Amino acid sequence: MKFVRGIFDKIEPNFVDGGKYEKYFPLYEAVESFFYSPKTVSTVAPHARSYTDMKRIMIYVFLAAMPCAFFGMWNTGHGANVALAALGEEAHTGWRIALMQWLGFGLNPDSILASMFHGFLYFLPIYAVTMIVGLFWEILFAIIRGHEVNEGFFVTSILYVLIVPASTPLWQVALGISFGVVIGKEVFGGTGKNFLNPALVARAFLYFAYPAQMSGDRVWTPVDGFSGATALGITASDGVQGLAAHDISFMSAFWGNMQGSFGETSVFMCLIGLAFLLVTKIANWRLVVGCIAGTIAFSSLLNVIGSDTNPMFAMPFWWHMVLGGWAFGLAFMVTEPVTASHTNVGRFWYGALIGFMVVMIRVINPAFPEGMMLAILFANIFAPLIDWFVVRANIARRAKRNA
Numbered sequence: 001m002k003f004v005r006g007i008f009d010k011i012e013p014n015f016v017d018g019g020k021y022e023k024y025f026p027l028y029e030a031v032e033s034f035f036y037s038p039k040t041v042s043t044v045a046p047h048a049r050s051y052t053d054m055k056r057i058m059i060y061v062f063l064a065a066m067p068c069a070f071f072g073m074w075n076t077g078h079g080a081n082v083a084l085a086a087l088g089e090e091a092h093t094g095w096r097i098a099l100m101q102w103l104g105f106g107l108n109p110d111s112i113l114a115s116m117f118h119g120f121l122y123f124l125p126i127y128a129v130t131m132i133v134g135l136f137w138e139i140l141f142a143i144i145r146g147h148e149v150n151e152g153f154f155v156t157s158i159l160y161v162l163i164v165p166a167s168t169p170l171w172q173v174a175l176g177i178s179f180g181v182v183i184g185k186e187v188f189g190g191t192g193k194n195f196l197n198p199a200l201v202a203r204a205f206l207y208f209a210y211p212a213q214m215s216g217d218r219v220w221t222p223v224d225g226f227s228g229a230t231a232l233g234i235t236a237s238d239g240v241q242g243l244a245a246h247d248i249s250f251m252s253a254f255w256g257n258m259q260g261s262f263g264e265t266s267v268f269m270c271l272i273g274l275a276f277l278l279v280t281k282i283a284n285w286r287l288v289v290g291c292i293a294g295t296i297a298f299s300s301l302l303n304v305i306g307s308d309t310n311p312m313f314a315m316p317f318w319w320h321m322v323l324g325g326w327a328f329g330l331a332f333m334v335t336e337p338v339t340a341s342h343t344n345v346g347r348f349w350y351g352a353l354i355g356f357m358v359v360m361i362r363v364i365n366p367a368f369p370e371g372m373m374l375a376i377l378f379a380n381i382f383a384p385l386i387d388w389f390v391v392r393a394n395i396a397r398r399a400k401r402n403a
Contacts, residue, residue, distance in 0.1 A: 025146075057282055058151040058152060058154055058155050060276070060277065060280050060282050061155045061277065061282060061332070062154055062155055062158055063276070064272075064273035064274075064276045064277050064282075064331070064332070065155075065158050065159065065162060065263065065273055065332060066273075067266075067269040067272045067273055068162055068262075068263035068264075068266065068269045068270060068273060068328065069123070069158065069161075069162060069262065069263060070116075071256060071263075071265075071266045071269045072119065072123070072162060072261075072262035072263045072264075072265070072266075073116055073119030073120045073122075073123050073262070074112065074115050074116045074119055075115075075119065075256060075257060075258075075260075075265055075266070076118075076119035076122050076123070076166045076262060077114070077115035077116055077117065077118030077119030077120070077121075077122070078109050078115040078119070078257070079259060080118055080119070080122070081107045081108065081109035081114065081115055081118060082109045084097070084107050085107065085109060092107065096118065096121040096122070099121065100114070100117065100118055100121070103117075105117050105118070119166075122166040123161065123166070123262060125170055126161050126164065126166070126168065126170065126173050127157070127158075127161045129170050129173045129174050129177075130157045130160055130161055130173060130174075130177050131157055133173075133174045133177050133178055134153055134156065134157055134160075134177045134178075134181050135153065137178060137181045137182055137186065138150070138153045138181065138186075141186045141190065145190075147190070150190060150191040150192075152185075152191035152192075153181070153191075156180070156181070156185075156198045156199050157177070159199040159263075159332055159333070160176070160177055160180065160198075160199040160202050160203065161262060161263075162261065162262045162263025162264065162328070163199065163200075163203050163261050163262075163263065163264060163325060163328065163373075164176070164203060164206065164261055164262070165213070165214065165261055166261075166262060167213070168206070168213060168214075169213070172206055172210055172213065175205075175206075175209075176202040176203065176205055176206040177202050179201065179202055179205040180198040180199060180200075180201045180202025180203075180205065181198055181202075183201065183205075184196050184197070184198040184200075184201030184202065185198040185201075191338070192338055194338060194339065195339055195380055195381070195383070195384065196339060196377060196380045196381070197333055197336055197339050197376060197377070197380060199333075200333060200373055200376055200377050200380075201377070203373055204373060204374070204377060207373070230259055230260065230324075230369075231243060231246075231248055231253060231258060231259070231260075231323045231324070232323050232324045232362070232369035232370060233369055234246055234248070235311070235312060235315060235319070235323065235369070236311075236312060236362075236369045237311075238311060239311030239312070239314060239315070240311075240314070240315055240316070240319050241311075242311075250318070250319070250322065253267070253319075253322040253323055254266075254267045254268060254322050255267075255268055256268065256269065260324075260325075261325070263328055264324065264325040264327075264328040266327075267321065267322050267327040270327035270328050270330070270331045270332075271327065271331070273331050273332065274288070274330065274331035274332075274335070277331065277332075277335060282335075282337075283331075283335035284335060284337070284340075284347055286344055286347035286348050286351065287334050287335050287340055287341075287347045287350060287351040288330060288334065288335065288351065289348065289351065290347060290348040290349065290350060290351020290352040290353075290354075290355065291330055291334050291351035291352070291354050291355040292321075292330075292351075292355065293348075293351070293352055293355060294351060294352035294353065294354060294355020294356040294359075295317055295320055295321065295326070295355035295356075295358065295359055296317045296355070297352075297355070297356070298355065298356045298359045298360065299315065299316065299317040299320055299359045299363075300316075300317060302315075302359065302363055303315075303316060310363065312362060312363040313363060315362075315363065317359075320358070320359060320362065324362075324369070324370045324371065324372060325370060325372040325373065326358060326372050328372075329354075329358075329372040329373070329375075329376055333372075333376045334351060334354055334376060339380045339383060340379075340380075340383055341383045341386045341387050341390075342383075342387055343386075343387045343390040343391065345390045346383070346386040346387045346389075346390040349386050349390075350379055350382075350383055350386055353375075353378075353379045353382060353386075354372075354375045354376055354378075354379045355375075357371070357374070357375035357378050357379065358371040358372050358375040359371070360375075361374055361375060
């Protein structure tokens with residue numbers, strides 16, 4: 001690594017103030033900080049110090065998402081191989097299948113390696129487009145504003161890829177991440193100043209701009225000619241009892257062997273990521289408790305009320321937690337520190353609002369059977385107001401005690 005350090009030291013004078021390429025210092029700093037920690041850090045008292053910096057936080061979140069990513073690759077590839085086996089040899093077309101056969105992997109759905117590699121061939125193009133387009137906007141805004149390129153996009157990129165269907169056209173992937181980065185974050189000043197989750201803003205844009213490709217009642221097995229309904233689409237029309245006819249049990253929904261976006265299907269993998277974030281204290285447990293409590297309370301209330309026309313009223317809370325993006329949203333979106341409430345009491349209310357809203361959207365408005373995405377974005381808007389009320393209540397309480 002001394003050789004790499006020497007290269008950076010040699011070219012650095014060209015990028016600092018007065019250098020030949022000082023305008024492009026944010027680009028140099030982004031590459032240099034990928035290999036080394038920032039030089040401008042506090043090491044002595046009385047300055048506040050922490051064992052974590054922005055880069056370490058982003059790396060932890062990225063690592064926490066890896067179980068969902070790897071399982072999503074296998075699940076996508078497995079679903080594609082099952083669909084191809086059902087459709088027959090005439091459906092075995094396309095560059096992915098040609099590459100699979102040329103490398104000798106085959107299309108056997110029982111092969112873990114074949115399924116994993118096939119899913120990887122769907123994951124890689126979407127991730128590559130997301131990184132190229134997203135980093136273009138990040139670097140462009142950093143150069144115009146003259147500040148460093150923030151590591152926050154690496155988390156936005158992986159979360160965005162994990163919540164889009166594998167069948168999403170690449171031009172839509174590029175358009176979505178552009179909207180999420182520019183409109184969801186950069187227009188407000190960049191990472192740390194945005195009040196909406198950029199990955200969810202990008203996903204919401206695609207959802208409303210291209211509902212035919214993003215609708216919750218569309219199967220997300222990325223094979224032409226193979227269609228059906230997602231689990232939430234089934235429950236919206238037939239209730240939880242209708243899942244059995246599609247071979248979806250509670251445990252299969254928990255483990256994630258079903259249709260869905262890359263990272264959202266496996267509750268187990270989401271819990272692994274959440275546990276890692278809680279142990280490393282990147283995620284705040286109050287947000288998690290609030291969301292779980294809100295989901296349980298409101299879904300149980302609807303179970304008691306019941307409905308003769310809407311089977312979703314009878315859906316118990318444990319089914320809400322294993323279907324759709326509830327678990328993924330809880331682990332990586334609800335706990336996102338920038339857009340969530342920052343007061344301890346406010347975090348409980350913020351999480352509870354999301355838990356309440358996701359059930360409300362799923363049950364009361366079956367046109368949006370997913371719900372978690374819209375619930376989190378809705379709570380993002382109210383997070384500052386929640387904190388304002390908590391702070392005002394604290395001030396009033398202390399003033400009364402002092403009087």
